[in-house]
Amino acid sequence: MGLSCLSVAFWKGGDLDSALRLARQAQQIADEYSGGLDRGLRQIVTGVLIEAGDLAAAEKVCTAALASCRELGDQGNLCGALWHLTVLDLRTGRAGEAAAHLRELFEVATAADLRAVVPASLDCCGRLCAATGRPAEAVTAWAGRRGTRRGAAMSLATATEFALLLAAEPQPPTAAAPAGPEPVRASDEAVPDEAVPEEAVPEEAVPEEAVRLARLSSRERELVTLVARGRTDAQIAAELYITVRTVSSHLDRVRDKTGCRRRADLTRLALRAGLV
Numbered sequence: 001m002g003l004s005c006l007s008v009a010f011w012k013g014g015d016l017d018s019a020l021r022l023a024r025q026a027q028q029i030a031d032e033y034s035g036g037l038d039r040g041l042r043q044i045v046t047g048v049l050i051e052a053g054d055l056a057a058a059e060k061v062c063t064a065a066l067a068s069c070r071e072l073g074d075q076g077n078l079c080g081a082l083w084h085l086t087v088l089d090l091r092t093g094r095a096g097e098a099a100a101h102l103r104e105l106f107e108v109a110t111a112a113d114l115r116a117v118v119p120a121s122l123d124c125c126g127r128l129c130a131a132t133g134r135p136a137e138a139v140t141a142w143a144g145r146r147g148t149r150r151g152a153a154m155s156l157a158t159a160t161e162f163a164l165l166l167a168a169e170p171q172p173p174t175a176a177a178p179a180g181p182e183p184v185r186a187s188d189e190a191v192p193d194e195a196v197p198e199e200a201v202p203e204e205a206v207p208e209e210a211v212r213l214a215r216l217s218s219r220e221r222e223l224v225t226l227v228a229r230g231r232t233d234a235q236i237a238a239e240l241y242i243t244v245r246t247v248s249s250h251l252d253r254v255r256d257k258t259g260c261r262r263r264a265d266l267t268r269l270a271l272r273a274g275l276v
Helices: 002-012 016-027 036-052 055-072 075-091 095-111 115-131 135-146 156-168 207-214 218-228 233-240 244-258 263-273
Strands: none
Touching (some): 002 016, 002 036, 016 036, 036 055, 055 075, 075 095, 075 115, 095 115, 095 156, 135 263, 207 263, 218 233, 218 244, 218 263
16 A cells, blocks of 8 residues: 555656556555555556556556456446546547446446546546537536536536436547647546636537527426436425426426437536526
8 A cells, every 4th residue: 555655646746657666566465465456556557657658558457457347346446447448548549439438437436326436537528528529518528527617507416417428429430649748647637727718618509409498488498407407306396386297297398399308318408508
């Protein structure tokens, strides 16, 4: 544990050679003593190798870690391996693989109630959207991660649901990320503030969503907004001082007008239209 902490300290300080040496040294400890720590050390090694630009070596270590975590049911380190694989996929232009790994990451984190994993995963979701020509969705994912402006009204559960929707969409091919001096840092825990400038946040609904919203009354748009904020029918009824049956009737009409059959679809409509 001491060696792993020192490794991370050198990693954060930019001394990648020392970080890798210390992590490798820690890995020499016998398995009977290390257990889950060994799988955690593989995450450190993977992250350092990614930052050093040795993507092939990083993927080899990460793939082995992924198999071990799945075999032993180590959900926490499984999330770490899936996150690193998503980063590797994005660095090498494999959008389809990135989406698949990101989807699994959110599913595992949600099932195991590993909420601390979600914010960094939303960062990857934003990067995936940016890489596949969906800037508005990228801004929303990053805003949900940071809790600012467009994403401020999203609960973590709503943001996760939205990210799963984005990751489930077909991904167009992308070019590999350039191996420049500023790669995707596996150690980053958030998108830098300058990555999502305030003026870049779209204020108006895109045409498709604008057409759908035009069909709704002001009360129906209000209900869509509350659904996107994660409210249940009962909570909406209490907030608007109407019955649950009335809420259900309103939502049935909303679904007929918009074609959004699921609450997740209504959430997507609200987020893309800027209602939350």
